[in-house]
Amino acid sequence: SAVISQKPSRDICQRGTSLTIQCQVDSQVTMMFWYRQQPGQSLTLIATANQGSEATYESGFVIDKFPISRPNLTFSTLTVSNMSPEDSSIYLCSVDDAGSQYEQYFGPGTRLTVT
Amino acid sequence: EDQVTQSPEALRLQEGESSSLNCSYTVSGLRGLFWYRQDPGKGPEFLFTLYSAGEEKEKERLKATLTKKESFLHITAPKPEDSATYLCAVRGGNTPLVFGKGTRLSVIA
Numbered sequence: 001s002a003v004i005s006q007k008p009s010r011d012i013c014q015r016g017t018s019l020t021i022q023c024q025v026d027s028q029v030t031m032m033f034w035y036r037q038q039p040g041q042s043l044t045l046i047a048t049a050n051q052g053s054e055a056t057y058e059s060g061f062v063i064d065k066f067p068i069s070r071p072n073l074t075f076s077t078l079t080v081s082n083m084s085p086e087d088s089s090i091y092l093c094s095v096d097d098a099g100s101q102y103e104q105y106f107g108p109g110t111r112l113t114v115t
Numbered sequence: 116e117d118q119v120t121q122s123p124e125a126l127r128l129q130e131g132e133s134s135s136l137n138c139s140y141t142v143s144g145l146r147g148l149f150w151y152r153q154d155p156g157k158g159p160e161f162l163f164t165l166y167s168a169g170e171e172k173e174k175e176r177l178k179a180t181l182t183k184k185e186s187f188l189h190i191t192a193p194k195p196e197d198s199a200t201y202l203c204a205v206r207g208g209n210t211p212l213v214f215g216k217g218t219r220l221s222v223i224a
Contacts, residue, residue, distance in 0.1 A: 106151075106158035
């Protein structure tokens with residue numbers, strides 16, 4: 001299975017600022033996904049990022065708030081823009097495992113607190 | 116719309132007390148049903164994939180089963196280190212994973 005790392009692992013940010021989260025995978029993958037997990041809740045998909053194309057956002061999430069880059073097959077970034085306390089969550093990067101049909105693997109997450 | 120419902124929300128067991136977690140689902144064209152374990156402050160850890168009704172998979176004290184409407188995660192003789200949140204998710208057609216809210220398992224020594 002793919003090994004996924006995220007930076008930073010956690011951060012505390014002021015409202016109104018932006019944070020960029022990095023996701024690095026140890027192998028080339030076609031599809032990368034960004035999820036949000038609010039306190040005590042399950043995972044909600046923010047967007048799907050394919051290399052070379054615009055990210056596809058789920059209902060309730062917009063590019064201006066959560067811009068995503070996917071410059072190559074092993075790396076992606078998610079930016080949380082103009083943050084408010086409601087953005088305090090764990091943000092998770094996930095990838096499809098090319099060797100295992102339809103399975104997804106997750107990074108360790110970035111714990112964001114907005115004050 | 117794909118949906119996943121997990122029960123119970125929380126489960127407290129004595130060490131060695133076997134039990135089962137339930138995952139009921141509705142999905143159009145099941146591609147797979149997935150179980151994950153999540154420890155506090157960490158990303159979900161992949162456990163199992165089940166692709167068709169009747170399939171079973173085992174790993175240590177865990178056994179996952181699948182029918183056309185639900186999946187069970189059986190935990191045999193659990194230990195305190197099995198304490199975690201267990202997440203169920205389904206993938207159908209060309210849609211991404213849809214997660215349930217999870218079951219928080221506590222195993223008391």
